[in-house]
Amino acid sequence: MREHIVSPKIYYTIFIALTVLTVVTWSVAKLDLGKMNAVVAMTIAVIKATLVVLYFMHVRYSSRLTWVFVGAGFFWLAIMVALTLSDYMTRGWLTIAQ
Amino acid sequence: METVAEITPPRTHYLNATYGVKSWLLTTDHKRIALLYLASVTFFFFLGGLFAAGIRIELLTPQGDFVQAETYNRMFTMHGVVMIFLFLIPAIPAVLGNFLVPLMIGARDLAFPRINLLSWYIYTVGALFAVLAILFGGVDTGWTFYTPYSSTYSNGNVILTGLGVFVVGFSSILTGLNFIVTIHTMRAPGLTWFRLPLFIWAHYATSLIMILGTPVIAVTILLLALERLAHVGIFDPALGGDPVLFQHLFWFYSHPAVYIMVLPAMGVISELIANMSRKRIFGYKFVAFASLAIAAFGFLVWGHHMFVSTQSVYAGMVFSFLSYAVAIPSAVKVFNWTATLYKGSISYDTPMLYAFGFIGFFIIGGMTGLFLAALGVDVHVHDTYFVVAHFHYIMVGGTIMGYLGGLHYWWPKITGRLYSEAWARFAALVIFVGFNLTFFPQFLLGYMGMPRRYYAYPPEFQVLNVMSSAGASILGVGYLIPVIYLIWSMRYGPHAPANPWGAAGLEWRTSSPPPTLNFEQVPVVTWEAYEFGDPSENAESRMENRG
Numbered sequence: 001m002r003e004h005i006v007s008p009k010i011y012y013t014i015f016i017a018l019t020v021l022t023v024v025t026w027s028v029a030k031l032d033l034g035k036m037n038a039v040v041a042m043t044i045a046v047i048k049a050t051l052v053v054l055y056f057m058h059v060r061y062s063s064r065l066t067w068v069f070v071g072a073g074f075f076w077l078a079i080m081v082a083l084t085l086s087d088y089m090t091r092g093w094l095t096i097a098q
Numbered sequence: 099m100e101t102v103a104e105i106t107p108p109r110t111h112y113l114n115a116t117y118g119v120k121s122w123l124l125t126t127d128h129k130r131i132a133l134l135y136l137a138s139v140t141f142f143f144f145l146g147g148l149f150a151a152g153i154r155i156e157l158l159t160p161q162g163d164f165v166q167a168e169t170y171n172r173m174f175t176m177h178g179v180v181m182i183f184l185f186l187i188p189a190i191p192a193v194l195g196n197f198l199v200p201l202m203i204g205a206r207d208l209a210f211p212r213i214n215l216l217s218w219y220i221y222t223v224g225a226l227f228a229v230l231a232i233l234f235g236g237v238d239t240g241w242t243f244y245t246p247y248s249s250t251y252s253n254g255n256v257i258l259t260g261l262g263v264f265v266v267g268f269s270s271i272l273t274g275l276n277f278i279v280t281i282h283t284m285r286a287p288g289l290t291w292f293r294l295p296l297f298i299w300a301h302y303a304t305s306l307i308m309i310l311g312t313p314v315i316a317v318t319i320l321l322l323a324l325e326r327l328a329h330v331g332i333f334d335p336a337l338g339g340d341p342v343l344f345q346h347l348f349w350f351y352s353h354p355a356v357y358i359m360v361l362p363a364m365g366v367i368s369e370l371i372a373n374m375s376r377k378r379i380f381g382y383k384f385v386a387f388a389s390l391a392i393a394a395f396g397f398l399v400w401g402h403h404m405f406v407s408t409q410s411v412y413a414g415m416v417f418s419f420l421s422y423a424v425a426i427p428s429a430v431k432v433f434n435w436t437a438t439l440y441k442g443s444i445s446y447d448t449p450m451l452y453a454f455g456f457i458g459f460f461i462i463g464g465m466t467g468l469f470l471a472a473l474g475v476d477v478h479v480h481d482t483y484f485v486v487a488h489f490h491y492i493m494v495g496g497t498i499m500g501y502l503g504g505l506h507y508w509w510p511k512i513t514g515r516l517y518s519e520a521w522a523r524f525a526a527l528v529i530f531v532g533f534n535l536t537f538f539p540q541f542l543l544g545y546m547g548m549p550r551r552y553y554a555y556p557p558e559f560q561v562l563n564v565m566s567s568a569g570a571s572i573l574g575v576g577y578l579i580p581v582i583y584l585i586w587s588m589r590y591g592p593h594a595p596a597n598p599w600g601a602a603g604l605e606w607r608t609s610s611p612p613p614t615l616n617f618e619q620v621p622v623v624t625w626e627a628y629e630f631g632d633p634s635e636n637a638e639s640r641m642e643n644r645g
Contacts, residue, residue, distance in 0.1 A: 065282070072306075072310065073310065076310045076311075076397065079397055079398065080314065080346075080347075080350050080397075083398065083400075083401065083413070083416070083417075084343075084346045084347075084350075086410070086412070086413045086416055087342070087346065087401065087404075087409045087410045087413035088410070089410075090410040090412035090413055091408075091410040093410070093412055094410070094411055094412075
């Protein structure tokens with residue numbers, strides 16, 4: 001398979017984006033957004049991870065089969081999170097007779 | 099096993115192509131790496147067996163007289179850690195899979211031969227950590243490393259053992275990666291996906307679990323180490339953590355790990371049943387897709403280990419339902435194997451005896467798994483010997499029977515020699531009897547309420563415990579007999595023909611033992627999997643080959 005050559009400019013751009021997002025994470029952490037604290041932090045983290053996977057790990061330039069395997073990895077992560085949350089989020093549903 | 103005397107082995111093959119320790123320790127030949135793994139996992143099998151012997155000796159009497167609680171806890175923990183991480187998980191993929199995947203698909207080697215060797219070195223380094231942990235006194239948490247005991251209170255070598263498990267996991271990931279890439283990219287011309295042997299489908303499914311699940315146990319162990327060493331509150335309630343989160347993360351890998359152990363064994367059994375009954379597997383595609391379904395469903399059921407852990411009862415209901423669902427593809431396999439036997443030309447050679455043993459044990463292990471998947475029943479038998487018996491029927495009765503069946507079936511290919519069929523059948527029988535005597539009484543003990551992981555028990559449980567210990571000693575003898583006659587056969591056994599069983603499959607179309615690059619010419623496949631042609635012709639060729 002032919003190796004895709006990525007220009008240094010793209011790498012530098014992604015690096016700067018990741019650094020900026022890290023600063024944003026740190027800044028936002030100092031604000032109390034209530035329930036949105038975790039949502040904002042996780043959103044930034046997901047954007048950063050996506051940039052790393054697409055550019056630093058070359059997935060953007062890889063074959064469709066590679067996309068399938070990368071997708072499977074994230075799908076499995078989603079399974080782990082969803083089924084674990086199915087425990088935590090339903091614990092309060094059970095009302096115990098006093 | 100008897101055969102015609104005048105078979106001449108190939109002049110050069112992978113075993114004599116090069117000589118010396120260096121030629122083995124730096125080899126990139128998948129067949130030699132398989133043998134390196136064979137030696138390693140055999141060592142750890144007997145090491146794990148020694149701990150099992152200690153457990154069974156202690157449980158001969160109700161009170162603690164051979165060892166006390168502290169030592170007993172360390173014995174069952176090290177038995178579990180060694181057997182699961184250093185034997186059961188690598189056994190079939192790393193030994194038989196490594197040897198056979200390239201041969202079965204008509205390739206010269208795996209896609210990444212050096213990564214393959216690296217995986218063995220990583221396994222060895224991880225195993226050394228575990229051995230060091232044993233030498234320094236072992237660990238007492240149980241192989242499940244439940245928090246907060248493991249992260250805060252245990253005075254055993256948790257970090258060293260955890261490091262061993264962490265490192266060994268990478269060897270598993272590399273093996274899985276190698277198999278997936280090899281199966282995708284290196285199949286012989288004409289060898290389409292639905293012409294692949296079911297052993298390959300099973301290893302493909304296993305590899306998916308290895309690369310999707312193993313990173314999670316690695317991260318979990320890292321978090322455990324972080325809490326134990328740096329007191330970061332993750333799992334310990336006293337530090338603000340949640341112990342049930344550890345169980346979620348641990349079982350997300352460790353339940354699918356059961357399928358890492360048993361799926362390759364199912365692949366072996368598919369080969370044995372088809373070739374030893376001279377029939378194409380009944381419902382080939384169903385069996386192939388059942389492997390993938392088991393791999394996928396296997397990731398959705400982990401909560402059935404946590405029904406009494408304060409896990410939400412609603413989550414418990416979901417996990418219970420999904421656990422029942424995983425029984426469907428498992429049952430598809432069992433029904434299809436038995437349907438394959440119908441009107442087959444069945445031979446009762448040693449590998450087939452192990453295959454029959456596997457089916458029986460797997461049915462008992464699987465059906466009792468359904469008991470445990472039921473929320474109400476599980477509350478009664480949770481953490482009792484019923485669970486111990488259930489998973490030993492799957493892991494020992496399933497995986498080890500598949501492993502031994504496969505080892506006997508492909509031994510002539512691996513070594514170029516034939517072993518004593520009479521001794522081999524005798525050993526298979528001893529193992530079958532010993533296994534049942536060891537583990538069946540444990541179902542009864544568990545149902546009567548004997549908890550697992552206790553060194554002492556009420557006197558009314560003694561008779562069944564003595565039966566179990568007696569069975570374990572028979573089982574131990576059963577496992578030692580093959581070591582003797584297989585090693586004997588390597589030097590004194592008659593030379594094996596290329597295809598002693600008259601079997602279908604590319605691995606039988608090259609010499610025994612195969613040349614370093616597996617085939618003189620790249621095979622072109624124009625036939626379906628398990629295509630036996632005229633059964634009478636095959637029966638004759640089998641007779642000729644085996645004398």
